Amino acid sequence: MDKFGLICSLCSRKIPFALEGKCTCGGTWLVEYDLQRAALTFTKKRLRARPASMWKYHELLPIAKLSSIISLGEGSTPLVRLTEWEKKLPLGGLYVKREEQNPTGSFKARGFASALTLINESGIKKVALPSNGNAAAALSAYASRAGMEAYVFLPADCPGLIIEECVNYGAHTYRVDGLIHDAGAIVEEGKLEQGWYNVGTMREPGRVEGKKTMGFELAEQLDWTLPDVIVYPAGGGSGLIGLWRAFHQLLAMGLVTGALPRFVAVQEDGCTPIVSAFWQHAQPETLPAGSPMPTGMRVPRPPNRNLIVSILRETKGTAIAVTREEIHAATAAMGLCGISSSPEGAATWAGLQRLIDSGWILGQDKVVLFNTSHAMKYTLYPTKLQLPLIKSYQDFKSIHSP
């Protein structure tokens, strides 16, 4: 094989690398590498001497040449150990991976740094995205950095600061009267006519690959060991897919040993498609009014639900829903540790408490929580910007003047 190619998560078919999201069988295209070749230079010693950046792991990122990299300083986020809480709970280890310290204030920066590097290598200059907020902000920033035009479509109740952030980065920004899948329908309807490349969740392989670097970093920060449990807030769930790929690659290359961490997907009550699928509960057709909060976890129809559930099962993990009240209490508890958490990050803390209470997480477990985004992004005040509110692609066309 080449340095890298694609393999289907479901039927295992292999094809050369391409900007494709889904196999015809419905499976997800994942990037597969020539790990023996990568292992020649992807060594603990060499990695330690490389500058702090997610690009230090470039052998396992699907880019053609290092000179194409579109970067704003992503990756190399801190892993903070909470020793006081380890004693109190108790736990064998408790860490927070501070993904909010990325550019654009969220882990989404990693995915768009890699995706836009690939897309830019392909000569595409116009990208579009439905998003709950953080992905849109990251796309907006990286598109400007790459000299691309970005079109982002956000639910109308997206926090004002995130909307303003997209505008500040120069993106064409639209508020959509609906949820993230309604925004997605607009992008799909308009993509041919507008010449948009849809960079939505799992539409192409680059974003998951960038998120994968969280897993490499975590292993390196833990001196090439893996924790027992990963607690991750799940919306589209591609962060979990990235971590799962990263750990498998490290195991295959012998850089870590032992079992995969048990993966826990956390969602907020009111929108729990992954939790429902994991526990084989019926999923409500509509979301209850006013619930859940407009965060990155509010994704009623995750395009890779089956793959995520299979990862949870493979790793002997679980899925759990927490309440808004638990999230608020967790924000306060993390604040008193000196850590400002987004609702998504706080949800992992809330999930942890539940799983300790139920006995699923044990006293010797080493646990890593992911604070995926910056707290301030979720300040709920109405933006003062007079942005148009649209319901359909027709609405978009009626107001957009290129």
Add this chain to the structure above:
Amino acid sequence: MDKFGLICSLCSRKIPFALEGKCTCGGTWLVEYDLQRAALTFTKKRLRARPASMWKYHELLPIAKLSSIISLGEGSTPLVRLTEWEKKLPLGGLYVKREEQNPTGSFKARGFASALTLINESGIKKVALPSNGNAAAALSAYASRAGMEAYVFLPADCPGLIIEECVNYGAHTYRVDGLIHDAGAIVEEGKLEQGWYNVGTMREPGRVEGKKTMGFELAEQLDWTLPDVIVYPAGGGSGLIGLWRAFHQLLAMGLVTGALPRFVAVQEDGCTPIVSAFWQHAQPETLPAGSPMPTGMRVPRPPNRNLIVSILRETKGTAIAVTREEIHAATAAMGLCGISSSPEGAATWAGLQRLIDSGWILGQDKVVLFNTSHAMKYTLYPTKLQLPLIKSYQDFKSIHSP
């Protein structure tokens, strides 16, 4: 000498290390190290192999033992090169040091990580601070991390998000009807009675030492060279003092060679004590109403003005004031580079344009701008918290129940 001690910036008197800010002669206590001893392990090769953190530079930080470190993941912030603008302006190099990617969203994290490590080593458990905002947020977070009690006093017009941040970190938070020096007067008046350790600007040597790591990092990121020009937003100005100390230490150890960068201090029109002192202009007695913005640059009486002016002269630097309109235009320009800048960071961009126009910065110069804080912190919306507004220490006492 010991591993480190204090030296007065004015009379050069030396004393053993202590938590002191000012010499009796009025000079500033600076930490002096046994550089020959430090150089045994502070080597390029060893530094490269240490984990990403400001603590990799520990030989030149005044801490007694590594196990005392109070950390939330500070330092190792990205240095982003803006190649498009280098061609456009032109410049020999243009970089933005993204200090907003620190914990608590500003460079202040570095100073409080080191200061609270020292203060904690001394057994002090109650700290107080007058601040324009970012320093208070950082103190609040690090105090909680260290198990200390923090009291922070902010001008009443401090942005709501920063006020909320301090409260979220568990600090006793007070809005003061006045400016930062009015808040400082309250801390000074109450410190004996309340048992507060005043950790305000240049009250102790730890904060400047932590900020110094920005300089070490910058040199390492530029492959152990120094830029020609540093543009830095100046309030209290201790960031500049830290950078100046860092570069002198690196030069003395032979880790870099050549001239010091020319240091530029940028302030906003309406509060320009450093610019006025540098140009020997009369300084207005009061601030014009509504001007300047409530940012970290609004410090009418910087306690180390003379030292800062002498640093600007020594480095053949300058001081410049920019307008609010220039700052807003700079925010937009940096946004289109994919960088979300605070007003302070945008002020450095505005200052750069001015100094290119005037011919002070030349086409071959390699320039570094410091984006000292997170853009979102300066969102001006009133906080919903019902915090007391005080005018005096008596007001504080009348409402504070310990």
